[in-house]
Amino acid sequence: MAHALDELIADGVAGRRVLVRSDLNVPLDGSTVTDDGRVRASLPVLKKLADAGARVIVMAHLGRPKGQPDPKYSIAPAAEKLAELADFPVRIATDVVGEDARAKAAALADGEVLVIENVRFDARETSKDDAERGAFADELAALTGDDGAYVDDAFGAVHRKHASVFDIAQRLPAYLGDLVKRELDVLTKVVSDPERPFVVVMGGSKVSDKLAVIENLIGKADSLLIGGGMVFTFLAAQGHPVGGSLLEKDQIETVKDYLEKAPAAGTKIILPVDIVYAAKFAADADHEVRPVDAIESGRIGASGLGLDIGPESAKLFADKIKGARTVFWNGPAGVFEMEAFAGGTRAVAEAIVASDAMSVIGGGDSASAVRNLGFSDDQFGHISTGGGASLEFIEGKELPGVVALGV
Ligand SMILES: Nc1ncnc2c1ncn2[C@@H]1O[C@H](COP(=O)(O)OP(=O)(O)OP(=O)(O)O)[C@@H](O)[C@H]1O
Numbered sequence: 001m002a003h004a005l006d007e008l009i010a011d012g013v014a015g016r017r018v019l020v021r022s023d024l025n026v027p028l029d030g031s032t033v034t035d036d037g038r039v040r041a042s043l044p045v046l047k048k049l050a051d052a053g054a055r056v057i058v059m060a061h062l063g064r065p066k067g068q069p070d071p072k073y074s075i076a077p078a079a080e081k082l083a084e085l086a087d088f089p090v091r092i093a094t095d096v097v098g099e100d101a102r103a104k105a106a107a108l109a110d111g112e113v114l115v116i117e118n119v120r121f122d123a124r125e126t127s128k129d130d131a132e133r134g135a136f137a138d139e140l141a142a143l144t145g146d147d148g149a150y151v152d153d154a155f156g157a158v159h160r161k162h163a164s165v166f167d168i169a170q171r172l173p174a175y176l177g178d179l180v181k182r183e184l185d186v187l188t189k190v191v192s193d194p195e196r197p198f199v200v201v202m203g204g205s206k207v208s209d210k211l212a213v214i215e216n217l218i219g220k221a222d223s224l225l226i227g228g229g230m231v232f233t234f235l236a237a238q239g240h241p242v243g244g245s246l247l248e249k250d251q252i253e254t255v256k257d258y259l260e261k262a263p264a265a266g267t268k269i270i271l272p273v274d275i276v277y278a279a280k281f282a283a284d285a286d287h288e289v290r291p292v293d294a295i296e297s298g299r300i301g302a303s304g305l306g307l308d309i310g311p312e313s314a315k316l317f318a319d320k321i322k323g324a325r326t327v328f329w330n331g332p333a334g335v336f337e338m339e340a341f342a343g344g345t346r347a348v349a350e351a352i353v354a355s356d357a358m359s360v361i362g363g364g365d366s367a368s369a370v371r372n373l374g375f376s377d378d379q380f381g382h383i384s385t386g387g388g389a390s391l392e393f394i395e396g397k398e399l400p401g402v403v404a405l406g407v
């Protein structure tokens, strides 16, 4: 059984150094944080510990640096955002487990928080070698002194077998952070006992990553609405032309198999009936709406790209969402970053907001999409902080961070 954070607080943390794994992996434009959702989601646990008098050391990653310091991936912009939003003192170290981190960890006062540099600046963090990761975890644990503790509050990273997620939990008394607990509770309910009709909306561009999720949802979801870049592999499986759209040719047979077995398992796979078709991948591209069986017949011709679901499809999707009691949404319906191709994603978000369904948005880009389109977090039931993590959970995979805590 995992130990909850409140047990640690009840045991007394005043004056103790507590290592917290947070997910501060935010999108950046230069050094500006363009979506602070993950920083905000990390605050409550840090505040709880700081209020209880703990000396908190936050470890987190940003992007995928190649195992050595790289200013482009410094945690500093995310840590500065944390300092701006927090009502407790936040210090920032310039290294991970080096002199600066060690000195600042030792100098922490009760109720203060220190963010160490991007843990992925040390190649041992992500090493496949248990001994290497273990040696790094030893150095991280040593930052806490003699009576330290570890709290995992980084749901977005629970699917990674990394030193700061997995190995550290074997070196310090380990506790489940409130954010990870909430995410697991919500996703467990969605997968194992959803109120029906249960409608899943899938989209985005990482088609092959998401096919396993679709397979696992056949028989569980009542309707599976497919949008985004993955649509074209489904349309191709049905024999429709797809022009120059995103297509995973080697997945067509797999998708045919899903289309065949879904009805018998009680899941309706619903595909778009029209597509916004563009002359090129650009915000100002010439574009037109075409039915899926005639994509190549219009003005734009066979070399065009499908960049969004069309208005008829948006209506069809909205209608399904309207009748749902539970909605899980992963991946935008189109290239929402360009206004001309944001209509499908906006329509899905509006339909979810208007419905009475319990809604869960899983996926970093889906969360950024709804925020960038002007929606606020409280219009949805739950916005997951984990993209890959929520998908792997729904796929039914074992999550190393969760295993390490004995959940
Ligand atoms: N038809 C399309 N063609 C090409 N790209 C598309 C299409 N539809 C959506 N996309 C792109 O998909 C991207 C998001 O896909 P992704 O699979 O990463 O979503 P996600 O699961 O929400 O994100 P994450 O993996 O970060 O959690 C967006 O940048 C969007 O522009």
Ligand SMILES: O=C(O)[C@H](O)COP(=O)(O)O
Pocket (backbone or CB within 6 Å): 023, 025, 063, 064, 156, 157, 160, 364, 386, 387, 388, 389
């Ligand atoms: O962005 C995410 O999904 C998490 O922070 C994990 O990042 P990773 O995919 O680089 O491990």
